Amino acid sequence: MKELNEAIAKGGGEHVELPKLEEDKIYEKFVKTAIILTLTVGVTFGAIILSYIAIRLNFNSIYYALIQAHGHAQLYGWVGLCIMGFSLYIIPRVKNTELRSRNLTSICYVLIVASLVLRTTIQPLSFPGTRFLLPISSICETVSICLFVLIILRTILASKEKKGIFDKFFKAGVIWFLISTGLNFAMVMYIYKHALLEIPRAVFSPYVHLYLFGFVCMFIFAINIRTVYAFLDIKPVREKPVNLTFWILNLSIPVYFVTQMLADKSNVALRFSQFIVFPMAFAILAFIYGLRVFERSTRELHDVVMDRSYTKTIRTAYIWLIISTMILLVIPFLGHGSEMQKRFHGSLNHALTVGFITMMIIGYASKMIPTFKGINMHSQKMSDLTFILINVGCFLRVFSQILVGVSGKKLFYATMGTSGWFELAALGLFGYNLWKTMNTTQVVKPAEAKKLLEVTKDTKVFDIVDAYPETLQVFIDFGFSQMANPVMRNTMGRVASIEMATRMHNVDMDKFIKALNDKIAVKS
Secondary structure (H helix, E strand, C coil), rough: CCCHHHHHHCCCCCCCCCCCCCCCCCCCCHHHHHHHHHHHHHHHHHHHHHHHHHHHHCCHCCCCCHHHHHHHHHHHHHHHEEEEEEEHHHHHHCCCCCCCCHHHHHHHHHHHHHHHHHHHHHHHCCCCCCCCHHHHHHHHHHHHHHHHHHHHHHHHHHHCCCCCCCCCHHHHHHHHHHHHHHHHHHHHHHHHCCCCCCCCCHHHHHHHHHHHHHHHHHHHHHHHHHHHHHHHHCCCCCHHHHHHHHHHHHHHHHHHHHHHHCCCCCCHHHHHHHHHHHHHHHHHHHHHHHHCCCCCCCCCCCCCCCCHHEEEHHHHHHHHHHHHHHHHEEEEEECCCCCCHHHHHHHHHHHHHHHHHHHHHHHHHHHHHHHHCCCCCHHHHHHHHHHHHHHHHHHHHHHHHHHHHHCCHHHHHHHHHHHHHHHHHHHHHHHHHHHHHHCCCCCCCCCCCCCCCCCCCEEEHHHHHHHHHHHHHHHCCCHHHHCCCCCHHHHHHHEEEHHHHHHHHHHCHHHHHHHHHHHHHCCC
């Protein structure tokens, strides 16, 4: 404190040596492992399963324990690891604080990967000598996720930032993650105790929806609320419909889960399960309206030169969420337990997991990871081809499976059987492109800028500190502590204007601009 006060007393005018901080790569091992898992036991295995179903013209021709193992690898290996990795990086930054219990992240990573390898390998096998590994896998998974939740909650609670509308979505997401994990542990212990190979379908299917709508959607919605207006250059969210979505969804999810489980045994539960999809659908559509994701750009960032190809991926993901919602609304009218309803149900799951969730992962990863590193994606052509292939594959799968349910024709089986290979090609390209981007260390130097003489509301944060390093202290004095990180200055600082920065941190813009210009005047 003494040294800092002496430095402040000296004033500006002298050269300031900016701190050099190591790039934070905490997300990398999670994301890279997710890519490996989805390109092996995930999408690759899923494509093989679909082709086999198409050849046999029978959805029941596949051993269901294999489908559950594949599903678990996708839910926790692809989706779960990506969300966990990105959350560990993003949440401290949106909450303007440090990641708490950072030393636990490696333990969390090792345990979740070990659990995934054991679960996907052991569940489909009927060897009695290996079955003891099944509960071990579930214990590892439970401990890992509990550690993750502890890290995230400690980080959120340590923040001194004003609570935002997105905070409750994060908190609800971690609660649903814990509930999903507890249910998964109970299901694994059940099949182990009863020497079964597959989890009862009446429980597994509602559990998947609880995981997707509870944990996954809550986390995606939270990140979207905080960032999508800046990423897409649109107006901030409408808070009333977003708040309405939060309460309706979180009240509907447990009702949907319980009534779906009991629908075969109770007519009352069946009617509730059919009714509850309507408030759920309304909540999802209200959120999309509140997020403004399809509204025109404000053009506040029209003069910033940057790759914005990710915007079409994020918007298309929300089109798939709307499609998912429409299918959800149709399902109650198809006859409970009928083959047609089962086909529509499968289409719903695919539209939600690949169309919305995977597309959102691709869109956000294509925006955030280059931003983290201050570079562009390795190959824009690969990004464009990924976008085309993933949409073709998802379209073929979702609508051909619906048409199989409606007509049962061989043509639609054949179309569905090819869809997985399009998605595999898309995720293979995406994985390679993202991996190369994460491994890139060279930073492209910006072009020479004009001499900055005065700060205005439109001046970019990076330009100020780059021209006058001594203004860094002004930023820190006004609460912009993240400006001490050169990665943040070199990435978000190039995009954020003074007006945007002060609005995001609730700082008086006029006072801040005057303080910056006073510091520049001393230097001059």
